[in-house]
Amino acid sequence: MPFIADLQKYKSLSIVGMDKNTGKTVCLNYVLSRLRNMGIKTAVTSIGIDGERVDQVFGSHKPEITLYEGMQFITSEKHYNTRQLLSKVIDVDTERTALGRLITAEVLCSGKVLLSGAGTTEKLRRQINAFENNNIDITIIDGALSRMSLASPSVTDAMILCTGAAVSPNIRQLIVKTRFTFDLINLPAIENHELANRLSQHTAGLWAVDNDGMIHDLEIPSVFLLEKSTQDIFSHGNTLYVSGAVSDKLLKYLSTKKNIAEQTLIVRDFTKLFVTPEVYAAYTKKGGRIQVLQQSKLVAVCLNPTSPHGYTIDSDDACLRLSEALGVPTWDVCKIKQ
Template structure:
């Protein structure tokens, strides 16, 4: 599937990777280049576009933004592009120890981007970018709870996978796991009020009759016995779990989950290995408040120290294992 089809309709999208050197920056550059008719706002949940990888010490691609783009910059990025930017003001999350600016590129720039660390402030930055004229927003993000990528505010995810994840079989297993998570349906039985309330709720809740009631249990990890006792008193109750479901927790609660309706906040809250994930999906009725909005998957067949021939074999094997995905290789976009 061409990148142009991925980006046919979205307002806020996040590019997320499953490992370092997954090719996020190259993919981000290609998306912007493929869509010259929209003005983009760009930010990161960390830092992107720096010269050198902090771990492997190899050079990294710069972020290339056309004139008119708006983005979030730190002091280093501001100094590097002195004279090429219009400073629009401080960005949400800026403070004395780490100042952030909302800027607009006067000419095309090769730069770095950044952003605040909390989801709330990242959402505020998106609003600021839109107010500054951005028609679409691209976020260099990650698949963790501190990233806006798992928020209901994001309507598209572009997943970058790379040879740097580990061996080939490990990568294929992880990709299968992510595709299972992507298939978890969004709950359709909740009213808008109920869904909004559960998204904001930080504790496990039980549906008793037509009402959801908080249990006061913030995580099932370490609270398995307490949850089991509460649920045994309400054998038909559906369960909302806002936090992580891990292999250890699932092993202790598997019999409780079997045949029961479960609602999770986001599929990435399920931190199960592939066999346990398949067991959970087969034995329980699972729905999610926020679906996994993956619109496209890009592969980076190169990793530090990898020879070209090995990269070509890696690419061919992944593509043959997932023929329905139409994977693009970021190395073919350069």
């Protein structure tokens, strides 16, 4: 029974995919089937539209989610009315989504349902809190498309990363890409907790941190305006904090600076990094370092050997090589059930 015991430590778990069709739903079904009978009160929801019977992008088969007696879930009114299970309504949200209001319900007899959830991570956070207040032990969020934002440690405590043939049918490429995401997830958190706490208060802009841990406003509201600024961003030392998104552009810009080997760039968490492997590699190779305020807890890496185009890779080989490359076990979601 791989990694399930670890889940008891967390209040919330996100299941995110590196791409579509990387087996998030199969993985979720596995986790739910294991949590059943473990006496862990579980709630499930998703972000955005997901759980469609037929995949919205490729039109391929997509498994529904099986929920068990006693579990709670949130889905839209439309999907609630098409459920294939017995459940009771316990709350109805006033806000409307494209698929109607969000319904919170409790399963009376196990069966299948399509999940669709909140559109924003902010709303998701509120739902997780509400479940926690209702004595739910763990809330599991099914990711949509390749959205990573829900894996932010400010939203969910832990995550499962799904990868697979959909990312690349070439195992070597698949490993390179997965390894890159894995590295970002495992970026080290800054050691100074007190500083991390102070930095997290700043929700916008670019900030400098000097050697005494003092934070200085560089008065650049967004890193996208960096080039327009004439200010020396390293006048307070070599450490910068960016509260928002970080793109290739910023890393390239920083790579051109002469103090690149001494630089430390602090970001909120790995979901704020929108960088390509090449630019990231160039930045780190020159000596640049990236740290996060909060590190994400990666519980497991799961692999779906089948791509939506019908191509299947050798699962055993891929799992083995991924496990070696990442240094953590990787599970085939299709075989994990046995």
